[in-house]
Amino acid sequence: MILFFLSSGLFLGWSLGGNDAANVFGTAVGTKMVKFRTAALIASIFLILGAVISGAGASHTLGKLGAVNAIGGAFMVAFAAAFTVFMMTRLQLPVSTSQAIVGAIIGWNLFSHTQTDYNSLVKIVSTWVMSPILAAVFSALLYLLLKLILKKWKLSIFRLDSYTRIALIVVGAFGAYSLGANNIANVMGVFVPVSPFNDISIGNFFTVTGIQQLFFLGAIAISVGVFTYSYKVMKTVGAGVVKLTPQSALVVVLAESLVLFLFASSSVHDFLVSHNLPAFPLVPVSSSQLVIGAIIGIGLVQGGRNINFKILGRIASGWVTTPIIAALIAFIALFFLQNTFNIEVYKQKPAQQKVTLINRDSIKVKEKSENKKDEDMGNHNKKKVIANKIELKNHTS
Amino acid sequence: MQIIGKTKELIGEIDGFWDTIAKASMVFRVGIKDYLQDRPEKIVSRIIEINELENLADRLRKQIKVKLYAQMLIPESRGDVLGLLESSDNVIDSAKKVLNSFDIEKPLIPDFLTEDFVKLVDASADAVEEMVKAARAFFKEISVVNDYINKVSFFEHEADKLEDTIKRKAFDSIEIESLSWKVQVRYFAERVALLSDGAEDVCERLAISVIKRSL
Structure with a gap:
């Protein structure tokens, strides 16, 4: 049953492996500089390593945006994101898994009446805008x-x-390492709060956490996607919407990888913070948009002759449309799952403030529940609901 | 490291190919000059030499082609490289045909045109030799290719001018009595100049390949 609930995340992982591995090895394979089997093997190994070793940072940010607290909900959130990606790809609209999953989480927040952490949301959305720009700057410098x-x-x-x-x-x-580290949050991030895995200790030296096991499973799904589906995508990328020399392609991949790494690495983040430098937020970003940003960076250095502003407009529209569509699909799907199959999609938080309005015989009943500290007991950690206040108001003119 | 080892052999073969073209150009130059300087019997041995060089160039070109594809080397540029080798091979072919034509038709070149013919042969052969340098640079030091391409262009223009001069002198001359003789002189001037045209075609391909390879 657990595997069934994880299946939507695994499907998302498969789709990510099929599509996004091409952003790392596409030009190399498409231009026959590297054999597909070599590329797929290296991509798989390093994707798994990146996901397991450095995957926690970006998924922590997604968790702050909305901690999906029931596995049924996590299943539907991942499914809604996967379905959005699938549908928008079929309609040939620009789409990114990162944006779809954020939209789907907001959909869950709305459905479960959970307050969306707007600080995290602003951080994530600003990263979507910032990351392609950063990729463009990196690629321009690396190119020179x-x-x-x-x-x-x-x-x-x-x-x-x-x-x-x-x-x-x-x-x-x-x-591949950076992609695994950054994008595993899209695939398995929503399952972190409801992870069914326990920590495994190997001797007294080494512990594989439940989250690492979860990420490993997600990374395996990504690798299956790389082996089973990415060849076609890589050939398309190599044949080139934009024709690049292998050296320019190298610059593009390096710029993309650096940006992915910066937005995934806790070590870099901690280092920058400890030196009072502005740190990069750990947020899953779209590798496809980084590639486009990097290509534009080279175009700018070459005199701006290759820039297609239509593509830029399409990317920007994706920042808005993808999350909205994913949120809508998630909301409807969660409603369907809860009411048709009677599956728990969220857990009621006990500390949550509830406000209900009941109209009865022209009388408005306002019910409030709140937490209060038991100061008489002198225990500051113990919280207790001490009263339900019922206010009755005459509904008179 | 294995890739580097494999490429060494290929680099040797490509160098060998350009050596062959350069030698063929020298044989052409010496062969025609021999003919013009009243040593027509020597042209036969030059034809044998150029035939051997042409066969060698053909063999090397095929080997290079097989290696480029079998070992998946320079996938981005191999189409350009093979096109380059093929068009350079045509230059040797052209040189061989001109020498053969001299041997078969034994045209009578009047003394007043000998010097112009020698200059034309030099300009054509120089164009081919500069073309070989440009092609070698394409493989070894791409930044200097255009310098050699400019030289080829210069020699091609010189050859065109000399061809024009020879034709005018031949048709204005009363020493060359018959029209058929005039036409034959014109034909050989055109044939010799054709070699520099071939070198220029190769360089046009090279110029495009350089643009494609630039970052």
């Missing part, structure tokens, strides 16, 4: 640097080819 290096080194065509292949594999591995 690589150009300088190639001018100085004067490599022969074959040597450049060999170095580029090696670099594409190394950078691809880093990209």
